[in-house]
Amino acid sequence: xxxxxxxxxxxxxxxxxxxxxxxxxxxxxxVCLAERNKKTLLIDIDPQANLTTGLGFDMFELKQTIYHxxxxxxxxxxxxxxxTRWPLLDLIPSSLDLASVELEMASRVxxxxxxxxxxxxxxxxxxxxxxxxxxxxxxxxxxxxxxxxKIIIPLQLHVYALKAIPQLQTTINLIREFNPALHISxxxxxxxxxxxxxxxxxxxxxxxxxxxIVYTTVIPMNIVIAESPAAGKxxxxxxxxxxGAKAYREFAEEVLLNE
Ligand SMILES: Nc1ncnc2c1ncn2[C@@H]1O[C@H](COP(=O)(O)OP(=O)(O)O)[C@@H](O)[C@H]1O
Ligand SMILES: [Mg+2]
Numbered sequence: 604x605x606x607x608x609x610x611x612x613x614x615x616x617x618x619x620x621x622x623x624x625x626x627x628x629x630x631x632x633x634v635c636l637a638e639r640n641k642k643t644l645l646i647d648i649d650p651q652a653n654l655t656t657g658l659g660f661d662m663f664e665l666k667q668t669i670y671h672x673x674x675x676x677x678x679x680x681x682x683x684x685x686x687t688r689w690p691l692l693d694l695i696p697s698s699l700d701l702a703s704v705e706l707e708m709a710s711r712v713x714x715x716x717x718x719x720x721x722x723x724x725x726x727x728x729x730x731x732x733x734x735x736x737x738x739x740x741x742x743x744x745x746x747x748x749x750x751x752x753k754i755i756i757p758l759q760l761h762v763y764a765l766k767a768i769p770q771l772q773t774t775i776n777l778i779r780e781f782n783p784a785l786h787i788s789x790x791x792x793x794x795x796x797x798x799x800x801x802x803x804x805x806x807x808x809x810x811x812x813x814x815x816i817v818y819t820t821v822i823p824m825n826i827v828i829a830e831s832p833a834a835g836k837x838x839x840x841x842x843x844x845x846x847g848a849k850a851y852r853e854f855a856e857e858v859l860l861n862e
Pocket of ligand 2: 622649735
């Protein structure tokens with residue numbers, strides 16, 4: 604097992620706020636890596652299941668989801684890594700019943716380690732395993748942080764952008780007691796709005812504060828990115844020549860270079 608964990612690239616996409624571009628970033632990074640010949644698994648651990656539906660899956664037709672992986676009832680079930688339209692991209696989908704899993708698991712021993720145990724079973728099949736987390740630091744995100752080393756934070760460029768990071772850092776420091784390798788490996792600025800100065804000013808302060816770990820690539824505000832989930836497609840497929848798709852391709856290149 605040790606060898607696998609050393610070569611495995613586990614990336615958690617997280618931020619405590621909703622609507623910062625986590626799901627969009629997880630989905631498009633996953634697709635880019637798969638297109639670059641990296642065998643990639645996306646895990647949706649958000650009860651809102653936006654990653655699952657954004658890739659075109661019908662939540663109500665799914666028999667097995669991350670809920671079944673995390674709840675204790677299905678100890679010996681195979682892990683549901685579903686194929687997607689991309690040959691090298693799989694998805695462990697989410698579903699609404701995941702919302703109740705935190706309550707169900709509340710009194711169980713080892714509840715923070717369920718995801719790590721599941722990933723250990725399938726880890727050697729993938730080059731990258733990317734997880735999209737919910738906008739809270741509850742049990743679901745804790746499960747992700749126990750299993751992962753690298754966190755990429757999508758940071759929406761608005762006035763409160765910088766406020767979200769200290770809280771996340773506090774949580775990371777707490778988890779480090781159990782998972783010392785956990786760290787923020789990068790911050791990606793999203794929803795850059797060229798129509799006013801605010802985005803630029805905030806981007807500058809983010810770079811000043813966090814320096815090296817801020818990716819050079821900035822994801823612009825781009826309407827086709829907002830439209831694509833309704834079509835059940837990542838922007839890379841929905842509008843492959845858009846500035847949004849181009850930015851996500853550049854971002855994925857940077858992630859690969861940083862490895
Ligand atoms: N760069 C962007 N330009 C325009 N809309 C975006 C962009 N990134 C994300 N969105 C839209 O903003 C909303 C929130 O993004 P999402 O990735 O779901 O955030 P989170 O997962 O952090 O809640 C979604 O409707 C998404 O389509
Ligand atoms: Mg999301």
